[in-house]
Amino acid sequence: MVVSRLYRNLKAKSEFETRLQAALLDTSISWISLISMQTTVTTKNMVTIPAAISRKMGITPGCRLEWQEPQEGSDEVTVRVIPTRGERARRLMGAARQWSPERDSVAELIAERVREEEEQILR
Secondary structure, three states, rough: OOHHHHHHHHOOOHHHHHHHHHHHHHHOOHHHHHHOOOOOOOOOOOOOOOOOHHHHHHOOOOOOOEEEEOOOOOEEEEEEEEHHHHHHHHHHOOOOHHOOOOOHHHHHHHHHHHHHHHHHHHH
């Protein structure tokens, strides 16, 4: 089961076989290195995001990322994708329905605008 999951996560069977053989022959290579993805920091402190992570997290050119410093005694940096304004709006859309599911706020707002326009015409 673990081997089949690893195979799916790697791009090619030959890469899987090479890394598996290296791990079996060299005990200094951990199983984590078989499933992790590594990148290199350039001289300008730029990092290429692995394609699988980029697709899964919806990272596209122009996306903003938030970097959090590691906690004391840790060497893990946390990176969070900052959602775009459109994504935040999509997440919020309909969120208030849980408090009043029987109300249709949009229909109420439209009816209010119609009443206001009718009142202005009658004046």
